[in-house]
Amino acid sequence: MQFVADSSLPEPSVAEIRALGNQVHTIEDTDGADLERALEAAVEQNRLLLTFEMSVHDLVYGDDDHPSPPGIVCFQLDYDTPHEPANLLAAVIGEVKEDDSDLELEGFLTLLEAERLRQKSL
Numbered sequence: 001m002q003f004v005a006d007s008s009l010p011e012p013s014v015a016e017i018r019a020l021g022n023q024v025h026t027i028e029d030t031d032g033a034d035l036e037r038a039l040e041a042a043v044e045q046n047r048l049l050l051t052f053e054m055s056v057h058d059l060v061y062g063d064d065d066h067p068s069p070p071g072i073v074c075f076q077l078d079y080d081t082p083h084e085p086a087n088l089l090a091a092v093i094g095e096v097k098e099d100d101s102d103l104e105l106e107g108f109l110t111l112l113e114a115e116r117l118r119q120k121s122l
Contacts, residue, residue: 001093001105004045004069006038008052010082017050017086020093024050035059042069048105049073050089060109060122068122071105077114088112 002023005014009026018024025045027038035053039060042049048071049056056074059066073092075085092112095103108119 002045002047003050003073004038004042004047005050006034006053008035009050009075009085010079012082013084013086013089015086016083017089020086020090022093023047036066039066039069042072043067046070051075052085057109071107071122072109073105073112074109075112077112085112088114092117 003017004025004027006027014024014026025041025047027034027041035051035056036059038049038051039056047069049069050073052075054074054076056072060068060072073089075088077084077088079085089112095101096105107122109122111118
């Protein structure tokens with residue numbers, strides 16, 4: 001899968017997601033606007049957006065009429081190690097790739113929590 005990650009995703013998780021065979025383009029926080037730049041990059045590059053920033057909801061569904069990327073994965077969890085977000089995403093990707101799964105990441109804002117997953121259509 002192809003992703004854009006903003007600076008809220010820990011680098012060890014980015015490395016692990018890449019090690020699983022996924023492509024991850026990272027956006028660094030240079031002026032506090034990395035979420036908006038990551039959202040724009042995800043749209044331009046046709047990639048899923050990875051973020052911990054819940055404000056992505058306001059950008060996508062708000063009045064500013066931002067275009068939506070193919071999908072958004074927003075992590076909503078406190079983690080003990082910087083590898084936990086990657087482990088959670090790997091489990092979700094594994095489920096998406098199963099032939100009998102109805103789970104899709106494209107077309108949705110997916111909120112990943114430690115024990116559950118919620119989705120809203122983009």
